[in-house]
Amino acid sequence: MKPYSLTRRLVVTVLLVELLLATAATGLALLYERQQNLHSFDLMLRGRADSLLGAVQDAEDAGDNVMLDPKALDLPRGNVYEVRDVSGRVVGRSAKWNRDIEQAIGQQGSARNFRLDKKWYRGFALHGVRQIDRTDSSPGIARPVVIFYAASLKPFWAAMSHAAKFLLISNFLILLFTAGTLLVLLRRGMAPLKELAGAASAISSNSLRFRAPPDAFAVEELAVLAHALESAMNRLEKAFLQQQVFVHDAAHELKTAVTIIKSSLQLLTSRKRTATEYERGLEMCLSDCARLEDLVQKLLILARLEQPRGEAAAPAKTDLSECLRDVANQMEPLASVRGVTLIFEPAGGRLARIAGDECTTLATNLAVNALQHTPAGGRVTLRVGTWEGRTGFEVEDNGEGIRAEDLSHVFDRFYRGDPSRSRHTGGAGLGLAICKAIAEAAGGSIEIVSEPGRMTLATVVLPGEQAELGVHPRQELLSDRR
Helix, strand or coil: CCCCCHHHHHHHHHHHHHHHHHHHHHHHHHHHHHHHHHHHHHHHHHHHHHHHHHCEEECCCCCCCEEECHHHCCCCCCCEEEEEECCCCEEEECCCCCHHHHHHHCCCCCCEEEEECCEEEEEEEEEEEEEECCCCCCCCEEEEEEEEEEEECHHHHHHHHHHHHHHHHHHHHHHHHHHHHHHHHHHHHHHHHHHHHHHHHCCCCCCCCCCCCHHHHHCHHHHHHHHHHHHHHHHHHHHHHHHHHHHHHHHHHHHHHHHHHHHHHHHHHCCCCCHHHHHHHHHHHHHHHHHHHHHHHHHHHHHHHCCCCCCCCCCCEEEHHHHHHHHHHHHHHHHHHHCCEEEEECCCCCEEECCHHHHHHHHHHHHHHHHHCCCCCCEEEEEEEEECCEEEEEEEECCCCCCHHHHCCCCCCCCCCCHHHCHHHCCCCCHHHHHHHHHHHCCCEEEEEEECCCEEEEEEEEEECCCCCCCCCHHHHHHHHC
């Protein structure tokens, strides 16, 4: 699609709208001017016809006729007229008068337009009575006459032409003024948008930091866009940073694992050894390979969980009690070896919108983490519950707990600040990160609270059968338990 200028489009649109309005207003103004000018023209015709009526005099002949007094006539050149008495006798007429004019005007008193010598005229018929020899004591003699009078419309059209020129010039000047004003105002109004675009164009792969200019926040319509851009760029910057950290940490972990395997093999081949030594060396390499394989598997799981899922079909529903019962059965041997009591508290009919394998992975990781950091004689409890339309489960232990400074980082990838995530447990610091990714991908949440030396509680809340977002149940659960 060919790019266009928003400023020019707005200016053209406003000018077109104004041009349409100006054209309509000019048309209405000209119609009104035409009616007023025609009314004035008709009054002029009436006045001149009345002057003809005043020029009618007694002929003072035996027939008792009337005549026009030439001295009383003062009519413009080009006007045409004819005066008749009651008997139809012509009392007087102009030089250009002919029968066609009479037929065009008619006997009615309304004015009509007609053409004469390729020019437009307007005329009417006046039926009047001339009082001759009227005195204060006598009304005089009444002489009915019919006056046909017409005048050229040239002055009328000249007046209309002047009015049209005035309106056109005025509208043209107004359009020019509007265009200039719009350009100035739009440039000033678009300045914050240009500043915002300039700030956005400065973003690069080497510099993802974005700060919208203050003027953009001063404009109500741009403030929303500025906040959205800042928020999006902050999330993008955070995502890039996490990706860089993830790649760096993953590369470090993989390199460490490979280095260990390589060192073991180099040590094994540095001199001749007995069959038993070779067997032990190979067993160590296999163990390191298993650890490397587990790390790669977890990385693949994280990558799969973080991929956009799009608009998939309705999520699967899993019975949490059945899922946690299976996990408890699988963890029972590990609990027995470590001397830890494993408790399972089921709750029937608790369905969660999560795939069964993901639910199993989530619960297993939390259970293994709890068992690894609970000393002999301790206990680990798996329980299922429902809170305000949402369902979930908890994994609680009374083990060593997590230090306060490490608690906010427990879901970070490869984080081992907490002794409970040190390498001697065999973990790579990805278990809880996977748990968080699984919970959030299912539309739920996970949270861990801990009191060092006393307890650690991991709570997973998931959408239920008829899930509605409600108040997070964390405080209520803690208060009920205490």
